[in-house]
Amino acid sequence: MSQTTTFEQPNTGTWDGGNEPFKASYGKLMMWFFLLSDAFTFGAFLTTYGLARHRHQAYEGTPEAFTFSTEWWPIPEKVFNAFPFFHGVDWPLAFVALMTMILILSSVTMVLAVEAGHRMDKNDVQKWLLWTILFGGMFLGCQAWEWTHFIAGTDEGMKLADGSVIHGANLIVNQYGPPLFADLFFFITGFHGTHVLSGVVLLIMIFINTVNGVYHRRGHYEMVEKVGLYWHFVDLVWVFVFTFFYLV
Amino acid sequence: MASHSHHADEFEQTGNIPKAQTKVIWKTFFILCALTAVEFAFAFMMDAGTLRNAIFIGLTLVKAFYIVGEFMHLKHETKGLIWAVLVPTVLLVWLLVALLVEGTFYGESVFNYFN
Incomplete structure (x- = not known):
């Protein structure tokens, strides 16, 4: 890493801070270890999901005859089958797949921004950061739509034994199945969404710094790399949420 | 880098x-x-x-x-960094599998006890 803006003479001895462990800077190493700790948090969420799911009965009929009931855990593709502007059309998981694509695409533009930073290409860094912010915002918009739909519920709703019908879900009632299913949906996708939101805020901050030439004067774009690590981790978590919440 | x-x-x-x-x-x-x-x-x-x-x-x-x-x-x-990230992750996966298997067993035991 270039050290052009360091005015004091750096220590060079092995034991007085002169070398970088693993040939990675302090900031990048700490980002790796933070992400590792974050993986523990998401791991705990997914474990909780697995346990809660196992504690409930599995649906045993044919997929075609599936109905929502608090008796059994719902089949995800029967719950997440709506698409914006196609009201009442059954497109299982299509919208979630689209969200996954958007997030993977944002990871690519992020990597391109990091690559441009290595070449000290300020214009390219700006361009790719803007694309990443755009895709991140799109993902958040999609999630807002999905939450709204999940909370509002379907036209049919769920018929209760006393004849009343419930629509949608919140933390207490849930038309799609046991209340825990809705709780875990809110907690897991909500916690991930909070990560995406934080990522977008960080991206906007480094975008402003890039435009102002802060990193160019510093002589390197390492901050873009560090935020990039975080952003890819958020993408990585979504890949796991997609599998364990929507597919399995 | x-x-x-x-x-x-x-x-x-x-x-x-x-x-x-x-x-x-x-x-x-x-x-x-x-x-x-x-x-x-x-x-x-x-x-x-x-x-x-x-x-x-x-x-x-x-x-x-x-x-x-x-x-x-x-x-x-560097290899050191790869292992520093990979080893805790593998241990984490082990922990998750253990929690799921043991937790399921424990949950069932408690459930059956009260049945």
């Missing part, structure tokens, strides 16, 4: 911006998209079951490998 520092050097010496090297990045992107499409296809063409879940988890791990290895650049870091 080390593998890219010659770019920054070239910029300092000549003021020219080198050409972008994006081939690997786009290749990784297409692999990730294809794997997601395959998962999507399996969700419809195959009935739910242990085998399908195993396929999903396997494909997820392949995707994770590409995201962490190429996008997060871990494949090109």
Whole structure:
């Protein structure tokens, strides 16, 4: 890493801070270890999901005859089958797949921004950061739509034994199945969404710094790399949420 | 970082911006998209079951490998850093599997006790 803006003479001895462990800077190493700790948090969420799911009965009929009931855990593709502007059309998981694509695409533009930073290409860094912010915002918009739909519920709703019908879900009632299913949906996708939101805020901050030439004067774009690590981790978590919440 | 520092050097010496090297990045992107499409296809063409879940988890791990290895650049870091990230992750997976298996057993024991 270039050290052009360091005015004091750096220590060079092995034991007085002169070398970088693993040939990675302090900031990048700490980002790796933070992400590792974050993986523990998401791991705990997914474990909780697995346990809660196992504690409930599995649906045993044919997929075609599936109905929502608090008796059994719902089949995800029967719950997440709506698409914006196609009201009442059954497109299982299509919208979630689209969200996954958007997030993977944002990871690519992020990597391109990091690559441009290595070449000290300020214009390219700006361009790719803007694309990443755009895709991140799109993902958040999609999630807002999905939450709204999940909370509002379907036209049919769920018929209760006393004849009343419930629509949608919140933390207490849930038309799609046991209340825990809705709780875990809110907690897991909500916690991930909070990560995406934080990522977008960080991206906007480094975008402003890039435009102002802060990193160019510093002589390197390492901050873009560090935020990039975080952003890819958020993408990585979504890949796991997609599998364990929507597919399995 | 080390593998890219010659770019920054070239910029300092000549003021020219080198050409972008994006081939690997786009290749990784297409692999990730294809794997997601395959998962999507399996969700419809195959009935739910242990085998399908195993396929999903396997494909997820392949995707994770590409995201962490190429996008997060871990494949090109020093061996020490790779192990420092990988070993705790493997232990974490062990913990999760143990919690699920033991927790399921414990949950069932408590449930059966009160039945």
